Amino acid sequence: MTNTAWPVLPHGPIEQLEENLWLVTGDLPRIGLKRTMTLARMADGRLAIYNAVALDPAAMQALERLGDPAVLLVPSAYHRIDAARFKTRYPQSKVLCPTAARKAVSKVVALDGTYDDFPSDPSVSVRLLGGLGGTEGVMFVRSQRGTTAVVNDCLFNMPHNRGLGGFITRYITQSSAGPRVSRLARLGLVKDKAAYRAELESLASMPGLIRVVVAHHVPITESVGDTLRAVAKTL
Numbered sequence: 759m760t761n762t763a764w765p766v767l768p769h770g771p772i773e774q775l776e777e778n779l780w781l782v783t784g785d786l787p788r789i790g791l792k793r794t795m796t797l798a799r800m801a802d803g804r805l806a807i808y809n810a811v812a813l814d815p816a817a818m819q820a821l822e823r824l825g826d827p828a829v830l831l832v833p834s835a836y837h838r839i840d841a842a843r844f845k846t847r848y849p850q851s852k853v854l855c856p857t858a859a860r861k862a863v864s865k866v867v868a869l870d871g872t873y874d875d876f877p878s879d880p881s882v883s884v885r886l887l888g889g890l891g892g893t894e895g896v897m898f899v900r901s902q903r904g905t906t907a908v909v910n911d912c913l914f915n916m917p918h919n920r921g922l923g924g925f926i927t928r929y930i931t932q933s934s935a936g937p938r939v940s941r942l943a944r945l946g947l948v949k950d951k952a953a954y955r956a957e958l959e960s961l962a963s964m965p966g967l968i969r970v971v972v973a974h975h976v977p978i979t980e981s982v983g984d985t986l987r988a989v990a991k992t993l
Contacts, residue, residue: 763843772820791975793811808908958990
């Protein structure tokens with residue numbers, strides 16, 4: 759496989775959200791987007807890594823102290839940048855992706871299966887989201903305080919930015935001023951609006967849901983259920 763060098767883009771620290779859940783926010787090259795990597799510790803102590811981001815040496819050592827990287831979840835065909843690098847570093851890990859992303863993801867890293875092959879675990883689970891044609895899914899992380907849902911580009915929560923990048927995200931992709939479903943997601947990801955609306959409403963009604971982590975910028979943490987219902991109504 760190619761793309762196995764270890765270039766590190768600017769990123770923040772590993773931020774602990776729960777006793778078994780951590781988040782890292784990093785930069786993307788040439789565009790004004792932040793990307794997030796989510797680390798979830800499964801019941802057996804191993805890690806599920808969602809949307810891998812190459813970190814500096816000290817941060818990678820800190821990551822490894824959290825648990826053995828066992829599952830690498832590539833969340834979509836467009837979030838593959840560091841997948842092969844992590845597989846090279848952790849060859850024992852299993853690489854999984856959504857069903858419809860297999861062809862694109864397999865071009866950069868060898869796959870061990872799809873989200874259907876995620877190991878059964880009481881703390882962490884993964885499934886596809888309805889209405890998206892198998893392109894994206896959700897990871898659920900159950901902690902003492904409640905459940906966190908981790909999604910990808912099907913839901914945005916980012917502020918307006920200045921400059922050309924801010925103009926693009928505000929007026930062209932319509933991905934800023936979230937939470938929202940961006941114009942790009944409406945055009946390229948959402949295959950069945952009614953089914954995806956039902957998924958958002960189902961998430962909104964999930965007992966104990968305390969946050970939704972999105973692929974870019976900040977998690978949704980305030981009035982999570984009401985926020986998801988409001989987003990669902992826009993579809």
